[in-house]
Amino acid sequence: MAKKSVSKEIKARTTGDERDEVISSTTAEIEKKFGAGAIMRLGEGGPAFDIQAIPTGSLALDAALGIGGVPRGRIV
Secondary structure, three states: OOOOOOOOOOOOOOOHHHHHHHHHHHHHHHHHHHOOOOOOOOOOOOOOOOOOEEOOOOHHHHHHHOOOOEEOOOOO
16 A cells, blocks of 8 residues: 655745855855955856956856856967
8 A cells, every 4th residue: 555645844944144144154264265256156246357258148157157158268
């Protein structure tokens, strides 16, 4: 005879403010250990440098690269 499966709801342990605080403190700790620019949040701020870029055609990849595509004139 088959058993009934019980679904459990997993609740978030932290609120949005607590989550942001933990992420900020962790980022600060990593920057202290490895130097500024070692880690950054996607979409935070703008491009660090004025670099020309060639779009890849994938909006998600362009956003992840941080400058809107593959850097022009650089070996990747």
